Amino acid sequence: MRPQSSFDAIIIGAGHNGLTAAAYLARAGRQVLVVEKNDWIGGAAVSRSLHEGWTYSNCSYVCSLLRREIVRDLDLPKYGLQVIPYEGGASFTPDGDYFAYYSDHHALHREMARHSPRDADAYPRYAQMILRQCRFIRPFLLRDAPDPASLHPRDLGEMAYMVKQAHGLGRRELAETLRFWTMSIGDLLNEHFESDLIKAHLAGSGIIGTGLGVYSPGTAYVLLHHYMGDIDGGIGAWGFARGGMGAISAALGAAFEAAGGTIHVGADVAQILVKEGRVTGVALEDGREFHAPVVASNMDVKRTFLTHVERAALPEDFTRAVERFKIRGSSAKLNIALDRLPAFPAAPQHASFLRGDLHVSQSLWELERAYDDWKAGRWSARPYIDMLIPSQIDPTMAPPGSHMMTVFVQYAPYDLAAEGQRSGQNWTDAARHALAETVLDQITIACPDIRDRIQHMEVRSPLELETEVGLTEGNIFQGELTFDQLFFNRPVPGYSGYGSPIAGLYLCGSSAHPGGGVMAAPGANAARTILRREWPRAPRKGYAA
């Protein structure tokens, strides 16, 4: 039998959003093919074993944003997905102290009061404000962003919904919301807290993955983006996928295949085929061609339109808008296999907060200086690190007694400066090694014996994220989460509805609304749009929303 070459829809890229879109389309009865350039699925939600006995969540490493509606629609637990929350976190100081974050209110209050009684009392009001903002924004995640310039009834309806929600906030709260979306996390924290260490601890979520500093406008929203997820209704809670983040992709892939879908790995798309303004399929690097009237790209907007579509097929203003799209790499990652749990001399034995996210940044000022290095094309001399040891909770990640450590590192530029030249190609082995040494020096603030514990280490610069996963410049969100490219501006004005100037060609990745993170919302929203536009009469099975 000849392999099937014609489908109803082709999804380019088996990232979590591509697989989500594919699963929804397949469940609606469509014949769907997913093509993935790597020999494995998952994009940036992968678990790979690079050292025998240990499993890394190589790229993304924690889970919260994955929309529970989607988990339920696609029945992901049935396909093996188990999400486990982790508890607490801490920021360590060079003089042997720490600030610990607890999910228990009273424990947190006692711990904060140790650093600042005033901050301990300020925290509940800060948290309430954040949760209010989350409550406001969460319903928009699984809705289409309206185009304010459009008179289409759908856009008008979505616009009316938005205005109604905003109006419901009241004058004071709406002003707060607009301020929140545009201000910096540094300014926001300074309004509430006095302790440098507490502010540094809370600021991390405002800069993770973004090419902005703690005092750059828009970083308060980035923090919100990290808080608007939940685990079992606990808003802002984060956890691990049992078996690493690849377990999410594996469950999505299994759900897709159970719905009759086909996945081809090792299938690198060379060109998206377009004929007379309409997409007709994809041509692979190995010469194979697959045809479909609908193609949805899980690649970011730049990679999709600037390198996989013939420029002549696109209107010039659209192409230029895509070229302007900000997608700056700002982070690196260390995945470390440890022979046993490193010592944290400052922490009490068996401290629960060691099972959470650990940091060593001392102040907002230090974080801003770290950003300055990035602007100059260097990795930060004292980088912000978000470090976790998931094997304390997830027994599948390392042999018993041994551990796996994931260290997210910021800032690391994509276009590293070397000998007066800025280029991604400057990320040589020597550069990556030097970066790792800088990061390990930082880690010694918390655990001085870290270097003695290392069995194996994977060092990922923004360049690896681009070449292996395909994220342009290694930006983890498929584009900055700043207000000029969020919501109806995402990815570019006029194209927030997952479509493109080419009929039948859609975006289903994080470049589209509502943006990055392992959320699966762009994939689910794109599938809904595709079904509505391309097969308006087909039953839309499996949408809880």
Place this chain on the structure above:
Amino acid sequence: MSIATDPKLGLIDGPVHPRLAALNRAQGWYGWAGYAAPSMLDTVEFEYFALRNQASLFDISPMHKYRITGPDAARVLNRLVTRDVAKIATGRVGYALWCDEEGMVIDDGTLFHLGPEDWRLCCQEPMLTWLLEAAWGFNADILDESREIAGLALQGPTAYAVLCAAGLDVAHLRPFDLEEVEPGLMISRTGFTGDLGYELWTAWGDALPLWDRLWQAGDNLGLRAIGYEAVNIARIEAGYMVAGVDFQPAHATERLHRGHTPLELGLGPMVDLTKGHFNGRRALLATKPRSLLMRLDVEGFKPAQGALVYQAKRREVGHVTSGVWSPTAKRNIALAHVQIPYAARHPSTLWAEIYTLEEGRWDRRMARLTPVKSAFFRPPRARATPPDLI
């Protein structure tokens, strides 16, 4: 004697109380058969996830335990319970329930076939007189072992690894197998969580060293002591019912017609009407089920505990006995009694009326209910033999 010094008042310590008390940071206790049992030791959420992701230890010693021995032991039990105990081989454990003469369930529990003419029954409710009545005229002895035998439930994906680390070889135990692995220590591959797990049975006085042995073995395997609230979420996910919650033990109700037949609890296959006479058989032959205990998937995210069930949003046809958000199945799940014609109707037109109290305001939601056939969570690891280490 003042109230404060009467030792019969208040809750008494179980066999591993010193360890539980030291771990009980949340100071959450409840009364289980008169014993102080932990409702939660730390946080329900993390105890629950230890159970589903690593391993958990829970003291089940307050269960009632009865030893049935003698040439007629099996005949006594066959007269007592609704299933045919001849099908429970030596070295096996069987779930069983038993009824009064009207066919109403008195209690359910597990029957351990320890050896020839040697059985143990574990259950929630005190059952000594009922057992003695069942044994009347038979050549069998009934002994209340409730205070002689302690039990520890070790449950979760690394439970087998913990036993290995403790030097206990149970690789060959299939679900519902039991074996005396060491003199005075019996392990059964049983549990109330639907997950991979074991129950360890030993003399009351040996429970503390056994706890310590497991605790040490579980150090690198995420072993966590847990309270009942975490167990309760797991047992609803597994679709297991609890006496006094999901059904009312016939001997414990003063109001009439509160009892349920096994059929009404969805346990028809546990009744063998061909095996000969047993308590309640005549009534079960004569009566038709009035309602059915259903497993339901509840729309939305608000737990449906205590909700009334409606047909087509109008006619009241039942009520939810257990309802919880399942953190593992990621579904809103419930067990509910539903009147028989409405329970069988397809497609389902059942709704739950859920009341919520959020920040000082009561609200009402109607949530669509979808019947679910099997357990809400039934991982393959629970059945794998030999089991996986993680």
